[in-house]
Amino acid sequence: MSDRAATPKTASERPPTRRRRSRYEGDVPREHYLNVAYGLKSWLFTIDHKRIAILYLLSITAFFALGGLMAVFIRLELLTPAGDLMTSEIYNRVFTLHGVLMVFFFLIPSIPAVFGNFFLPMMVGAKDMAFPRLNLASWYIYSLGGVFTLAAIVAGGVDTGWTFYTPYSSTYSNSAVALTAIGVFINGFSSIFTGLNFIVTIHKMRAPGMTWMRLPLFVWANYAAALIMILGTPVVAMAIFLVAVERLFGVGIFDPALGGDPILYQHLFWFYSHPAVYIMILPSMGVMSEVIACFSRKRIFGYGFIAASSLAIATVGFLVWGHHMFVSGQSIYASMVFSVLTMLVAVPSAVKVFNWLATLWRGSISFETPMLYAFGFLGLFTVGGLTGLYLGTLATDVHLHDTYFIVAHFHYIMVGGAVMGYLAAVHFWWPKMTGRMYSEWWGRLSAGLLFIGFNLTFFPQFLMGYMGMPRRYHFYPEEWQVLNVLSTAGASILGLGYLIPIIYLTYSLRYGPIAGPNPWRATGLEWTTASPPPQHNFEQTPVVTEEPYDYSKPIVNDLPAPGAGAEPKPSPAAPRS
Amino acid sequence: MNGSQLPPLLPPSASTISGELDLLFAYITAVSLFFTVAIAIGLGVLAFLYRRKAGDPIPKQIHGNTALELVWTGIPVLIVLSFFFWGTDLFFRMRTPPADPLEIFVVGKQWMWKIQHQEGPREINELHMPVGQPVKLTMTSEDVIHSFSVPAFRVKQDVLPGRYTTMWFEATKTGTYHLFCTEYCGTEHAGMMGRIIVMEPNEYQAWLGGGGGESLTAAGERLFSQLGCATCHGDQAGARGPALAGLYGTDVQLGTGGAVTADEAYLRESITEPAAKVVAGYDVIMPTFLGQVSEEGILQLIAYIRSLGTTTEPSEPAATTVEEADSE
Missing domain, CATH: 1.10.760.10 (Cytochrome c-like domain)
Known part of the structure; x- marks a missing residue:
């Protein structure tokens, strides 16, 4: 760190733009986690949480690309009412693969495995996760699950839908169900390990002074998600394992012809898979709290309420699974209870949105790329959340269940919410992870394209759904073609919006301006160390003396010179010797 | 995008409950639109009013306001409970058949609907029924789970192997309506479509008589x-x-x-x-x-x-x- 440029920055300096790139030259530390060792082995055997996060980033991007390619095929096929691009066998495999890859191999790991892994230890002021080897193991397990799933594609694909409903999956499907099921089963353990690591790290590894009420909300959100990971994932792993057992050995569990109960599977599956939605969205909400506070230069409004609402969502979220089964034949009284609980789980989400809006009030708002993604999140998540109310309401759910209305709703939550949050996180923390700034212009452009493309793709699907168009249909009556054409047109814009960031982010690795330790002048311990961070995150163990999101003081994009006194600097007043 | 050339954006409404279900849908839509628009306008106004200007002082830091939190927790609770009560009331009526329904039996299999009328006629992927009379279906499946969905009636019920599920509806208009299988059931899932043909009662009786076969x-x-x-x-x-x-x-x-x-x-x-x-x-x-x-x-x-x-x-x-x- 001794070779850092010593030029002091003034307090009023703004986040960087291209014009000012020269400001950051020389701010790269001599040694950091990326250049501490080179070679494949230094990555494959790393136990550095930051490097493991990068491994996850590369893997989930690959799975996202493959899942996205499947979406391209789906939208192209649905351009015309007839099934003319591929056979039904292929189409069913394509949408199944889209769902399996996106849910199990992208959305569930996305923010926790990449940004949680990278930043959660830094945010609590730790050198690493509590169990670094378990952390690396989780990536290998994830990869092994991925290998099984890819092997299933080579073995002919799987056509059950990502939900693996029995007895179709256990008895009737002529596809590689068992391989895929084993892949998903194995993958579940990576999620459990990550969750376990998060919880132990948050409990045991916090820096001196980092009390629970000083934790960044991103940490709270990941804590809540980790609870779901370790309590819910075993159940779905078990359910999917039982499908494989019934399929391979003919043990009657779910197929009534063998004395089983097909509805039992749905209970087990949704017991996890509904809370899994909160694994996807809670970390994304955590990103929102970080980004919105930073770019409005304001302490987050209602910190305690946002933190509590994450826990409320994680808790009540375990009690609403039956809302996926209102027309399955479950008791109408059970449905009634699930309906009212579903209504109540919507409220903490609304509370978060109101608190974020209140944070903007009297702020000093700027519109860099992460903030644009945050605005996109607010709009799309609001629509996604509100349309969930139609589905929690019993009578309307009967009409909308298993139609494109559902498809639109969960894409607004999972893509509009979780993926927008993921991209906000990518753009917010990219300078910290790589030490480089990306092109702000291209960043804003792709955020705009994604917002427009997303709405054009999925809003027409609400209308199709109300018309009654069932999901997972390879061909459909002609009266729905106009809406499907709109949706496909939107998907092409959406696809472009995903491609552009891959290009300019990769470009920035080599040619981007040097970011400096804190380009956004954000609070939080991760911004008090160099970019990219040193191998052990901090030169000295930070000591926290302040509340989170304390934007009441000027914050500079610089580190204090070694041995200097407490310069204007965010939270940690590191002890000086 | 709702030009006169284009197909309608609402499905036909042809059962005793479809009108009320549309009304409930409209109510939720009105509330949702209100909040979406309010949040969008709020976001836009705040972003404009408090956009960063040169020489901005550091904003005053605000921790929160418990009264405000209670208000914006309480009001959504009341609103969603209104959805819940109306939705549950209607759902219970949708699930409880009136006395004296006309009973028809349905067996789903990959990938067709087999319908049996009490009087004898059987049909595949078509269901003939009279207007103005409650019809109760008793359904089962020979293989996987299917779902019997009639969007024009706003009803849907999964059809399970190994057990009976029931549903009922009463058509208010004659005509031909879509019947879909809405639970993914394998290769030809999308082909498991059919028609509901709602007839005047006397036409229905004539159709039954022409069906032949034993009861x-x-x-x-x-x-x-x-x-x-x-x-x-x-x-x-x-x-x-x-x-x-x-x-x-x-x-x-x-x-x-x-x-x-x-x-x-x-x-x-x-x-x-x-x-x-x-x-x-x-x-x-x-x-x-x-x-x-x-x-x-x-x-x-x-x-x-x-x-x-x-x-x-x-x-x-x-x-x-x-x-x-x-x-x-």
Whole structure:
């Protein structure tokens, strides 16, 4: 760190733009986690949480690309009412693969495995996760699950839908169900390990002074998600394992012809898979709290309420699974209870949105790329959340269940919410992870394209759904073609919006301006160390003396010179010797 | 995008509940639109008013406001509870068939709907029904889970293998409407479409008459003797199996203690899995008929057993009498 440029920055300096790139030259530390060792082995055997996060980033991007390619095929096929691009066998495999890859191999790991892994230890002021080897193991397990799933594609694909409903999956499907099921089963353990690591790290590894009420909300959100990971994932792993057992050995569990109960599977599956939605969205909400506070230069409004609402969502979220089964034949009284609980789980989400809006009030708002993604999140998540109310309401759910209305709703939550949050996180923390700034212009452009493309793709699907168009249909009556054409047109814009960031982010690795330790002048311990961070995150163990999101003081994009006194600097007043 | 050239954006509304369901949908939409627009405008106004300007001072830091939190927690709770109460009330009515429905039987299989009318006619992927009369479907599947969905009626019910589910609806307009399978069921899932044909009652009667074939009860009776059921389930005292006359709808005392109502589900179970719930005083000697008689056959047997019911139960569905009248 001794070779850092010593030029002091003034307090009023703004986040960087291209014009000012020269400001950051020389701010790269001599040694950091990326250049501490080179070679494949230094990555494959790393136990550095930051490097493991990068491994996850590369893997989930690959799975996202493959899942996205499947979406391209789906939208192209649905351009015309007839099934003319591929056979039904292929189409069913394509949408199944889209769902399996996106849910199990992208959305569930996305923010926790990449940004949680990278930043959660830094945010609590730790050198690493509590169990670094378990952390690396989780990536290998994830990869092994991925290998099984890819092997299933080579073995002919799987056509059950990502939900693996029995007895179709256990008895009737002529596809590689068992391989895929084993892949998903194995993958579940990576999620459990990550969750376990998060919880132990948050409990045991916090820096001196980092009390629970000083934790960044991103940490709270990941804590809540980790609870779901370790309590819910075993159940779905078990359910999917039982499908494989019934399929391979003919043990009657779910197929009534063998004395089983097909509805039992749905209970087990949704017991996890509904809370899994909160694994996807809670970390994304955590990103929102970080980004919105930073770019409005304001302490987050209602910190305690946002933190509590994450826990409320994680808790009540375990009690609403039956809302996926209102027309399955479950008791109408059970449905009634699930309906009212579903209504109540919507409220903490609304509370978060109101608190974020209140944070903007009297702020000093700027519109860099992460903030644009945050605005996109607010709009799309609001629509996604509100349309969930139609589905929690019993009578309307009967009409909308298993139609494109559902498809639109969960894409607004999972893509509009979780993926927008993921991209906000990518753009917010990219300078910290790589030490480089990306092109702000291209960043804003792709955020705009994604917002427009997303709405054009999925809003027409609400209308199709109300018309009654069932999901997972390879061909459909002609009266729905106009809406499907709109949706496909939107998907092409959406696809472009995903491609552009891959290009300019990769470009920035080599040619981007040097970011400096804190380009956004954000609070939080991760911004008090160099970019990219040193191998052990901090030169000295930070000591926290302040509340989170304390934007009441000027914050500079610089580190204090070694041995200097407490310069204007965010939270940690590191002890000086 | 709602030009006159384009197809309509609302499905036809053709059942007694579809109008109210649309109204509930409109109510939720109005509330959702209000909040979406309010949040969007709020976001826009805040972003504009407090955009960063040169020389901005550091904003005053605000921690929160508990009263405000309670307000914006409480109001959404009240609103969602209003959805819940209306939705549940309507749902319960959608799930509770009125007295005297016309009963029709549905068997789903990959990838077709097989419909049986009491009076005899059978059809595939088409359901003819009269307007202005409640229709109750008793449904089962031969293989995987299907779902019987009629968007114009705003109804849907999963159809399960190994058990019966029921649904009901009453059409308010004649016409032809879409029937879909909405639970993914394999390769030709999208091809499991059909038509609901709603007719004037007299046309429906004429259609039934032209259908030919024996009634469900008669088919059941033929199957009953073919399978040799009468050997044990005769009327004489001391038979090896319990007598079936007057059985339907009554409470049966079980050998294991407790009682069970002899409804469709119990009768089906007793045919396919006889040892599950044995009537008190009888031995477990009946072999299973699972695989020896089709789902449609089981429905016919049940229809026959129901027809044996004397009117001991005043609350017994009148469909039995309808069917008796028609089978004469």
